[in-house]
Amino acid sequence: MTRAGLVARVLIDSPLPQLDHLFDYSIPPELADLALPGVRVKVPLRSASRVAEGYLIEVLGAPEQAQAEAGAEFQGALSPIDGVVSAAQVLTPAVWQLARRLADRAAGNASDIIRLAVPPRQVRVEKAWLAARAAAGADAVPGDASSATDTVAFFTDYPQDSLGPPVLARQRLCVAAVPDLVPLPDGRTIGLWARTMAELAVATLAAGRSAVLVVPDYRDQDQVQAALDQLAPTGSVSRVDARQPNPDRYRAFLACLEPAPRIVLGNRSAVYAPAHDLGLIALWDDGDPLHSEPLSPYVHARDASLVRQGQADCALVFLGHSRTVEVQRLVEIGWLTEVHPARNRHPRVIPTDFQSEPDPQARAARIPTAAWLAAKEAVKHGPVLVQVASPGYAPMLACQSCKKSARCTTCQGPLGLASASATPSCRWCGALAADWACVHCDGRSLRVVTLGTGRTAEELGRAFPGARVIVADGDHQLQQLGAEPALVIATRGAEPIPTGGYRAILLLDGERMLARESLRVGEDCLRWWSNAAALAGPGAPVILVGVGGVLARSLNNWQPEALAAAELYDRRQLRFPPAVRVASVTGTAADVAVAVVDLAGMDGVDVLGPVSTEPGSAGPGSTGAPLVRAIVRFAYGSTGDDVARLLKAAIVRNAARRRRPKGAAFRPAPTLKVRFDDPELL
Template sequence: MSASEPVARVLIDSALPQLDRLFDYAVPERLDAIAVPGVRVKVPLRSAGRIAEGYLVERAATSEAKGELARLEEVVSEARVLTPEVRALTRRLADRAAGSANDLVRLAVPRRQVRVEKAWLAAGPVAALALPEPVHPSGYGAGLTDAVSRGARIALHAVPRLVQAQGTWIGHWAASLAALAVTTLASGRSAILVVPDYRDQEQLETALAAIAPEGHVQRMDARQSNPDRYRAFLACLEGAPRIVVGNRSAVYAPVQDLGLIALWDDGDPLHAEPLSPGVHARDAALVRQEQSGCALVVAGHTRSTEVQRLVELGWFEAHEPERHAAPRVIPTAEQDDGGERMAAIARIPSSAWRIARDALEHGPVLVQVARPGNSAAAARRGEPVAVTVDAGRTAEDLGRAFPRTRVIVADGERPVQRVDGRPALVIATRGAEPIADGGYRAVLLLDGPRMLSRESLRVAEDCLRWWSNAVALAAEHATTVLVGVGGAPARALVTWRQELLAASELEDRRRLRFPPAVRTATIASDLPTVRQVLHELDELPHVDALEPEPVDEGRFRAVVRFDYGAGRAVAEHLRAAVIRNATGRRSVAREGGSRPRARLQVRLDGPEAFG
């Protein structure tokens, strides 16, 4: 480079952890006008003798690098796709998770679609759209809207009922979040609404279609085609306020002047990103809220232990609905002595059978079960049968117990999103329950003991979340029967005080040093590598490790627990270990030859730490 050439600092798009930093390149005169922060570029890699792609992050007058700088090869496009806010977000999240910012940038910036991008650049600046009038969510009073306007962090207890939006029944929660988003838009700021799956997204889009002006709402989710997703991404770059609706990666949407992030049902495992470094949407939202000063609303019919911890620390404000009666939930034993023959055929308690029978005179009844399929048919074929009675078998039994009644099965293999208001038995697995017009006239929650027998740290809060979400689909004054469950989960559901279970679970985990009372890291590699990393972490305070366990041939895994205050030091140590492992010798000697060096894998706060 000549002394007069400016410097571009580039993030190279690479999966190699040792390349997760900025590299300095000289900017030739021919590229000076268009080599601006945020654009995609191509640069030479001296060590590999090839051209790599990346993002120009910042410009500088000089470089501290020794020797002559290589020059930028090409500016791929003038579209500035990596905004400073998203760049800062991905960097901070990667540092917190001992991961690479590159991996998060791939989630935040969709793959380039050349035709879409050229059309967008050719179109030029878009005309400003008229802003809507504020819409206040019903059932909460002015306090909720005021809290959002001042950028508060809010744990929102959703109203457990259905409402109509343009003639379509949706959850009250969807109408509430849509109203908060539109009110944020009315102030000239953007909103991001993050949901677990397409069912929730459809409800939000229905709610927004009723109150948001056309052109302000952008959908960003994994079901879109690549061109459509990129088109929506580019629209967020235009500078006008937007409402973005999507799944977990929507939290990275590059909207301008962010005023609200809302996360629905944060306990749903679909919010956990499976790709490295595995940042949960809730954690990404918390960091982005802190960076931008926007409001953050985490809403649900239940409260996760992570949010409960933040409420108890005063980091979140808890907002409850005003003057709303709790749903009617009746616990009952798995078997009772009601003597109803049809109840015995259906293999449900007589009290539940009578409630379902009476409710079917007025409309549909929901029956929630644990698993899909048909174990009865499997048994006839000589296949192993699980203890749980599944959706197919339950449908057969209830069909005999309620002759001449429609039976609808909804599960992962047979998705059903909506049913009409006519009488029907709707047998649905947890999380696959359709919305019924006007709400279900009764809800039966079966398989509770089997759901609770699952080996998982989160089993109680997961079950309460599944049950509560099903109860919220009931019509007003409808009865829900919880079969065969007692103790704290049943009390929390019957009293509709789910936060009590979250508080109890959190207290138990504090005593045991389980997450979220502490943070965790899982370390996987061969045994010598794992033990070396654990030895290095022993030097840090407030850190303890469980003994490594074998996971497959030659590979071991260890779980490390550490206090939140030690998070930065632990992440830095683990990141350094990953880079050393990646840049070390390609093989290690052994008798009779050599073997490939075992890869070191690290994940912080992953769900696999304790199941």
């Protein structure tokens, strides 16, 4: 049967918002057998004879059918596609629908999301994959997952039938991770949470469906990979990792296209993996900022997994030692089901009041006497963890009289010095502190203090003569640690995993961590401290220094849901996210006014501002115009879709009206930027 006369609907791979829709092209007879949905194609733009790349989304029977679906009358002949780049159908219908929905929800381009979902093409790898498929034949039997480890012994740390059956029944769960460590036969030690994720994936694979496991970074991937090496069948795991060489990453992506169940493990982009017959999406530690995509349209991995779960009708699991306010909202509205461990075992957390410390030397070292004594005793038997806020020496300024940290009088940020002869300035807003006065004692003299891993290592090296001191931060990466005595000075998130757990854990600089201006600072601190406390050995003390209130109680009782519920209650009163959704509209005053004019009269929509983003800021494209920003607050559901549609129309209008000045090589950059669900907006 011939396929001549068909029409290809193509998505052009372009960041231009005015091109974010499907274009119709005719399919030449010589390309009819290759032009299938999902392949890469080249198409003419008919602008200076340019040829653009894109993806063939669907094939229609005739121009009349394309005309009917578009709802418009077409007169004339369609341009033919220029060529098919490869016969590999790399964009599956499920991934295309996911990209289109997420882009519409965030007023972005679908091609920007597809760029995250489909890695750059590697010709040799792709040709070898196509040849292997052709040799195997179209009737090849999909892989068999029956060799998976027996799942009867899985999930022993949770109540019976609380994890396995709900996941196989495609339910949505919020699972509290067990704060414990697990030794592996090869001598490595991993968090128990990693084994739980591996068990969920293997149970799904044994049922004949694929599982996607999403974790923040390579340290977490290595832990889950180690557990999968022990539990999953050989060759059933595809690791999609940005740190991989491009050929390896593309090879793993192509393996996901096979019509067989697989386990896909990776960071935030793994949520877009083209897994066959998806049965589970599991997300670890969704509050980690690495789950937030820094590129337009800035879709968080949590939001992508929520949308994909609805489209694929699969199970969804959020797993973590702490709980974000976004997940707490889903629990309270009944969209997620809570699952807690069978026994409420957790580290022994001891909050300490640093202000009442009588020893001035202990105050200067930031370690209370009780914490120092606990560390002195524990280091005789094994490793001791000291978590600090910053790496290196973190030079900061303090009051000469009261030794309190010097804060900016404008934004309360920390003061610092760019050089020895420079005027002190704020590290957050940049304001100069030429006439600074301490708010605690009215002192006017400053002194340089140094904190961080480097300074703390020096101080503890003198306090514990003979003890081995190990620094773990971004510049000194260490993942595994033995059981030998040592003092480990680590920044948050960089703590190595010791064999048998730490003998004691000291959580320092809590006051500094809480001083950061952010709506999420409380839940972020609880997440950092909970993840560190989960590395404690049996009975080891976890000493939280200088922090009290609901944060200390939540960590002491190991009830992160209490803090999340309190935060959500407060945000509902203030109409802050996630009680509502928000979007920031940034650009020149004229562009922002035009973009939000249609939103002002909508029910349930608030427009705050616009206000200047920074004094003296200039708009994109070197126009010299100052930037302003408006914040739009709106409800979930159809209201959010309407807001996104109107803002996307404003973006398209703004981009389409730009003209290239005479003599200029390029058009000026767009002067309007929209970002939905900005994590640092408030």
